[in-house]
Amino acid sequence: MAEKEGALVKQGHEEGLKLATSLLEEFELPGGLLPLADVVEVGFVRSSGYMWIQQKAKVEHNFKMISKLVSYDTDITGYVEKKRIKKLKGVKAKELILWPPVGQITVDDPPTGKIHFKSLAGITKTFPVEAFAPRQ
Template identity: 75%
Template sequence: MAQKEGGVAKKGHEEGMEMAIALLQEFGLPLGLLPLEDVIEVGFVRDTGYMWIVQKKKVEHNFKMIKKLVSYDTQITGFVDKNQIKKLKGIKAKELMLWPPVNEIIVDDPTTRKIHFKSLAGVTKTFPLMHLLLGSKN
């Protein structure tokens, strides 16, 4: 794939998770953002900010503090930049009976400590960042 050209990839769960966590830290994103399981590969192209994650199966995670069920597909892609991920694919958040895809994640500057999830449908949900960090497994 042309988007992966010039990228660095880590294979396997341990190395993939290390890379994913390092990217979240580097770009000011909360570490609890990607509750992944059985990671096959994580990659990143520094020149463009393109990142990809491949995991064995789809994962659903319940962020209890914000009462939000989120689905992580087997392939997740997006463009990472300071405090945000744009053109995100592979993540959906349950809203009533629907699963709209999350297209963009933005973390406000540290003073407000808010995180925003935007969908292509124009829906934006905002939560205190601390609630996302404290989210735990089902």
């Protein structure tokens, strides 16, 4: 795949998780945004910002502070830039009985403590950034 050309690729859970976490940190995104399990591979192409994550199984995570259930597919892709992930695929947030896919995540710049999730249906939800802090 051309979009994976020149990528930094890490195999295995520990190395993959380390790369994913360091990218979130570098691009000023909350460290708990991707609660991954059984990571197979994480890749990142610095020139385009393209990132992919493969995990063995789908993960559902409940962000307790905001009572939000989020589903992470076995394949997650997107484009990472400062305080934003665009063209995100493989992440869905439960809204009542629907699971609309999340297409973009943006953290306010300058920081206001808010993070915005935009679904492909055009719905935007705003939450406190600290709801996505890394689990201790």
